[in-house]
Structure formats: C-alpha cells, structure tokens
Amino acid sequence: MKTTRSGNGEIVAGFLAPHPPHLVYAENPTQNEPKSRGGWEPLRWAYENCRQRIKELKPDVILVHSPHWQTVVGHHVTATPRLEGRSVDPIFPHLFRFDYGMDVDVELAEAIVDECKGAGLEAKPMQNPKFRVDYGTIVSLHMLNPDWDIPVVGISANNSPYFYDDKIGQEEMSQLGHATAKAIAKTGRRAVLAASNTLSHLHFPQEPNPGLPEDMSCEHIQSQAQYEWDVKIINLLRAGKIDEFFEVMPQFCREAFAEIKAGGLTWMLEAMGRPRYGAKLHGYGTVIGTGNAVMEWLPDNSPKSDSQASGGQK
Ligand code: 2X7
C-alpha cells in the first residue's frame, strides 16, 4: 500500500479509542485465534460509528498513541514500511493472540521524529521490521478500521518523565502533540488521531466467570467512585471544557488510576489545538470493571455528515 499526501496537511478527526483486548475477542475476526460468543456490544457498536466516520473522511493515515508500547528513553515512532507478526496480550493471552499486518507511513513517522528533536524531545524512529506491535496499538486500530487498508503510525508512551513528576510527563506529551501536528502539516497528510486509552482503570483482580469471559451478567464498573469520575470527565469533554479537563486530570489519574496518565489523550488534544468544541460520545461501557468511552472530535473544517451538520456533535 502506498502512503499518500492528499493535500494540505490536517487532522481530520480524533478518537478516544480504548483497547481492552476483550473487544477484539468479542468481534471474532479471522486474525484472532481465540473465539467468543460476543459481548461488550455497546462499546463495539460505538466503534461501528467511528468506522463509518473514518470511511467518510478518507484519511491518508491513522496515528495511534498506545500506553502498552512503553519506552523509557524517548518517544519512539514506528518507521518501517510493513509490520507483521503475532501479538499476544500478556495478561489476557486466552483472549488475544492476533496475527497483524500493517503498512506504516514512514515519511510521516520520520517527520514526527524530526519535529520532536527540533523541539528538544528525545525521539527515535523504530526501524526493526520484526518489532512486536503491542495489543493497545492493534486493538484501537482494528476497532477503528478492521479493513486495515489505511497506513498507520504508532507512537510509544515515553513513560520515564512521569515516573518522577506528573506535570513534566504531561508537558512532554503536549510537546509531542505539537510536534505531531507540525509533521502532519509539513507532509500534507489527512490524518486521523487515536488516543488508545481506557478512562478509570482499576479492574477486577480475577475474571468473574473464567469459563466464559464474555459473560455480561458479571460486567459492571469496579466502584461507584470510578463511575462518577468517568462521567465527570466525559461531560467535560462533551462540553468542550478543555481547561477544566486538564485541571482535574491529575486528580482523576490518581483517584481512578486512569490510563490517560500514559499521555495519549493529552497528545491528541494538544495536537488538535485543545479543541473547545464538544466531543461526541459514541458509547461508554465497562470491561472487566474498567471504564471505557469511545469519543470523537471532529474539527470544524472536516466534512460533516447530515446528522452532524444539524447539530449532532454533542
Ligand atoms: O489494557 C487493558 C485496558 N486498558 C483495560 C481493560 C482490560 C484490559 O486491558
């Protein structure tokens, strides 16, 4: 698949795209070895809407920032033309053993690395064709585009800064977002961004029904406090109250163990210029007790479908 430059570079949409492997397991794609009876439909239906939107937008590339590709020194970016192999979830290997194949937009990846370095960030192109892609990257990409017919760029979660200080870590993710936006503009790509993150992230220590992981009678939020945090965060994002969101984010991360701490959502929102328009919530659901929202940010300059043109954004 050839990577393309289809015009003036722009971010045409952003998605909060959670990656519990359960979602792919429940879809039963040919690439995943374990098979299921379904499950977690509300989240999977939410992803169906996103797929539809992505088809309409015809992007050149999908970029994903995953907390399960952890790099201690610097921000790494996939930069080899084709990545293929088998990815196994280390915690849920009985749910996710996935044979992936993805084309990478190397020119854009290298431009991101250059922009990062220009901004004083440590960054590296990941050029090993045998590199094992993490399940976070794969689940978000598969749920957004199961046809795998759009090139991708994967960005690691450089976790070292926030081992020491939350603030510095998120500031780095902001810079990473700005560098990404500049690279998209310079390379002329129509880009979709995906922040691969769960919201509240405390999960059950054991599967409630090990004989049937997709037993939906066992699925619920791990605690009421987590649920209330998720609702608060989702409502701030739906209302476009971005400054308030960033103000409460550290407390949310501490109290609900939120996975956005890894930086994906900060990266995406900063790349999109801290959007003050409301995000669209496609769906919320729990997976093994964690809170997951599928949300969409559509900049004003993106073509809108009829429902959105008539005010469906919230
Ligand atoms: O990685 C995950 C996650 N973020 C949430 C729920 C369950 C499993 O894996």
Ligand code: FE2
């Ligand atoms: Fe995760």
